[in-house]
Amino acid sequence: MLRYLTAGESHGKALVAILEGMPTGLKLDVNKINAELKRRQSGFGRGRRMQIEKDKAQIISGIRKGLTLGSPIALLIENKDFSIERLPKVTCPRPGHADLAGLLKYGFSDARNVLERASARETAARVGIGAICKLFLNEFRIKLSSKVISIAGETDLQAMKEAILKAMANKDTVGGVFEVVARGVPVGLGSYVQADRRLDGRLAQAMLSIPAVKAVEFGLGFGYAEKFGSEVHDAIYYNKDRGYFRKSNNAGGIEGGISNGEDIVIRACLKPISTLLHPLDSVNIVSKKRALATVERSDICVAESAGVVAEAVSALVLADALLEKFGADNLLDIKKAYQDYQKRIR
Ligand code: EPS
Secondary structure: OOOOEEEEOOOOEEEEEEEEOOEEOEEEEEEEEHHHHHHHHHOOOOHHHHOOOOOOOOEEEEEEOOOOOOEEEEEEEEEEOOOOOOOOOOOOOOOOOOOHHHHHHHHHOOOHHHHHOHHHHHHHHHHHHHHHHHHHHHHHOOOEEEEEEEEEOOHHHHHHHHHHHHHHHHOOOOEEEEEEEOOOOOOOOOOOOOHOHHHHHHHHHHHHOOOOEEEEOOOOOOHHHHHOHHHHHOOOEOOOOOOOEEOOOOOOOOOEEEEOOOEEEEEEEEEOOOOOOOEEEEHHHHHHHOOOOOOOOOOEEEEHHHHHHHEEEEEHHHHHHHHHHHOOHHHHHHHHHHHHHHHOOO
C-alpha cells in the first residue's frame, strides 16, 4: 500500500510530505522533483508569491546512495515567506474559500487559522511526492502530461491569455478546464469488485482534492449523456502486434473501474480563484455587520499549475494501483511480475 500525509501552512516554516510504500531500488534524483515544483510555480496568471518562493525539495529520509530504501520518504520544502505569526487577522470570510465553513467548524475567531492550511500552497508538497511516483511509473513506461483546455470558455491560446489579462485588469479572477493524460497504463489497474477499488473513483477523488476543482470527467464524460450507446462505446479489436486495442477512447481508458490499456484521459473544471481584489459582500464575524470580504495576495488563474498538481495526484493513485497489482517491496520483483503478466494477457 502506498500512502502519504502532508503538513505545513501557507506561511509556516515549511511544507512536509511523507510517502510510504515506495519499493526499494528506485533511483531518486532531487533535480527531477525540483523540476516538477518549478512547473507548478509557473503558468500564466500566477500571483506575486510565486516570485518570492523558489520551491526546492530536500529529501530528508528514505534514500541511500541515490536509491530508495523502502522506508518512508520525507520531503521538506521551505517557505521563504515564513510570516504566519505576524500576518493580520482575517475576520471577513471570502465567499468561495474555506474561510467561513472552516471558522464555524473549528470554532476560530480568525479565518487565518483556516486559510493557512486550506491554501493551495499545500499542493507543492503533493507535487514533490507525486514526482517520485512519476519516476516510479516511468520504470514501467507510464507517462503523465497535462494541458489547459479552456479559460473562461475560450479555447484558443491567445484568447485564453486575453481572458486572464482581462480578469487581471478588472481585479477579477478566472477559472477553466484542464486535462491530464496517462499513457502506457497497463490493462488491469483498479477493480470492479469493491466500490473503493474502482480506479476512476480513486482518480476522481484525487482530482477533487485539488483546491478549486469543482467537476471531473473521464473520456467523453458529460458528452455520453447526449448520445446512443452504439455511437460511444469503444469497439474491441485484436492483432498479434498490439494485442487487444480500440480505435476510439471515449471511455477515457477505464471500464468497470479497471484500466483497459488505452490512455487514461481526465478533465477537471476549476472555479475562478475565490480571493477577489474587488471583494464580494461578506459579514464581519465580530460585529455580524455587512462588510467586504478580506483581500489577500493571491492568483488570477491557476489552470496550468492545477494540471501539474493533477499529474502528481494521478501519479500517486496510479503508483498505488500498480503496486497493488504487481507486488511491493522491491522494484526488480515488481518488474518481473509486470513482465509475466504482460506475457499472459497477450
Ligand atoms: C500558492 C497558492 C495560493 C497562493 C499562495 C501560494 O494559495 P491560496 O489557495 O491560499 O490562494 O495565494 O500564496 C499566498 C497565500 C501568498 O502569500 O501570496 C501556491 O500554490 O504556492
